[in-house]
Amino acid sequence: MTAPRVRFAPSPTGFLHVGGLRTALYNFLFARNMKGTFVLRIEDTDRTRLVEGAVENLTETLRWAGLDFDEGPGVGGPYGPYIQSERTDLYRRYAEELIRTGKAYYAFDTPEELDAMRLEQQRMRIPPKYDRRALKLTPAEVEAKLAEGVPAVVRMKVPESTTVRFEDRIRGTVEFSSDRLDDQVLLKSDKFPTYHLANVVDDHLMGITHVIRGEEWVSSTPKHVLLYQFFGWELPEFAHLPLLLNPDKSKLSKRQGDVAVEDYRAKGILREALINFVALLGWNPGDERELFSLEELTREFSLDRVGKSGAVFNVEKLAWMNTQHTRRKPDEEILSLAAPSMLEAGLEEVAPGYALNVITLVKERMSVPSDLATAFKYFFTDPEQFSEQSRKKNWRPETSGNIEAVAEALRDVDPFDEGAIERVVRETAERLDVGAGKLIHPLRLCLSGESVGPGLFEMMKVLGKETCLRRINRGVRILSEESLASNG
């Protein structure tokens, strides 16, 4: 068998939908796994919905996700151009061919006339379908209207009472009665093709062997099959992927959460996590593994293991996966991923070596790289606020004195490592005849402003003696004042 050629054919709406990402991913994985070719084609035949910069945004997002395409806008290829608006005469030629061979016809109905027709059909309770009134026109009348420049569309002439059948790689044999099919418009009055024509023509011309796309296309596939037959072209294999769903099980859409890849990207979701997560929405390896790199997915992927039913896009599991992938990353990479949020948080002058020490310490409790600049900001700047809850719980009138005693003892610790720090803190507790917790919690509060965090002694080591002593001093001053104030 020759190497397959597949394509991802989005229309440039301005952003990449996560459903589109999964479609692109499956196409990509299929192609890479089979040593085939992955093509990107832009379906921008609706001139009323043009979005500035959409193509750039799309390719950039795909690149971010790691889904490199072999042919497409920007990279070129032997079947270009890969943007449909640049191929319009092609579609016109094929539309004309269908007219010549009697597989399609001109129609001159105005939108108002079509609306009226549908209203009438609705009233009569019959399925909405073009009534072929244009077919009553004589060839001379058609010629005349064309010559006059009356706006015309080209409609496909669906044969009556035949069964249209196709094999779907995922769903098996799918059948439709042609009587159910409408005489679909192929060429609009602005001379641009509709999706159906452009898609079929391009898939054929570009040598696409497998059409892997969303389930929402199943019901228009018979029209496509008919077009292939009209042209006498070989049918590609179809694989219609199950839909991605909202929590309420409707087709994944905006309004019920984020659907744009860039939204998740902006939240600090790693490409690895998004890809991994979305890959498992409809596909699984057949065993119990869940964490995959793109390379591993490429090795394992098969259309045979794609399911049939829709999958809810479960943000919680995505978050878990992001935590997993974050932890698996080298510290250096986490640092560079966190860099933008560090800047945003005003942390410009951080020594990389120090930041790396922090990452090593807190990596296990990070879920996104940007946590470094938010949840763990206190490693880089003295705490701005102190947890009120912890202060109430752990700060007693005698605490100030105790903590000052610890600070005093800490002054001589050298080297300032966790073992030594712990020893000194515990000795001090014993000497003061208080439980270690009576010192540990207030210390944490002084040092980080928080009640929770990594182990105190490791944390102190990373912060360094000087910073610790400074923060303790400052903390005691602020916290005892606040306690005084709030106690009366």
Added chain:
RNA sequence: GCCCCCAUCGUCUAGAGGCCUAGGACACGGGCUUUUCAAGCCUGUAACAGGGGUUCAAAUCCCCUUGGGGGCACCA
């Protein structure tokens, strides 16, 4: 309304007639560990939509019902 598709824990899913007392993961509950919170480890709750067949045997095959979804544009 018409056409098509789908149906296992709340969610993602394993399961291709006996390995199923239905497995894993997320989430949730409990426990261990611990200076705290996470993590980790142990553990608990939780599903074959319903009804008929076929078969010695059905979550798995067939039919019906129900439920959910998708599509019915000069949008893709």
